Amino acid sequence: MNFDFDVAGEVRFLQMSKLGDLRFEAYESSKIYKDQTNKWHDAIIVKKYIGLGDLILLFNSKVKVFPGKLRSRWSGPFKVMGISPYGAFELWSDEEEGTFKVNRQRVKRYYEGDDKGPIEVLYLREPFPKEETS
Incomplete structure (x- = not known):
């Protein structure tokens, strides 16, 4: 070959x-x-638009150490007292004296609920009638 x-x-x-x-x-x-x-x-x-005077919630990463199903990892609300050009927020709370700074990634806006009075309950199906015993 x-x-x-x-x-x-x-x-x-x-x-x-x-x-x-x-x-x-x-x-x-x-x-x-x-x-x-x-x-x-x-x-x-969705962009987060947070301004001075807005109320925000702060993410508490230490809660992971203490597990609990129903325990919220968000604390607050806190009031925004200042915003730095690089995204740090200066927060103030009634419970704590003075202000403290946190990173923008640890906050989310707090929306207060509107109190519209009692809630009306509407059943989609009538409950079963009670049997009369004689």
Whole structure:
């Protein structure tokens, strides 16, 4: 058997060329997918607009140490007394003397509920009638 090294070299070069094309197509496909995912994610993000005087809740990360199903990890409400240009909030509370600073990532806005009086209960189905015993 006699091998032609020139023909084998050309075949190998074509295979490497196809492999490079496949790699490039995979890269482009991945880039398009990431761009679409980023657009979708950015569209559903809701910006937090917190101003001076707003009431906010503070995330208490120490609660993780003491597990409890019904224990809330949010404490407050606190009043915003100042905002730094890099996202730190200066908070004030009636319970604590003075102010303290926290990072923007640890807070969320506090919405006070409207008291609209008693709640009306509407049953979708009538309860079963009580059986009379004689």
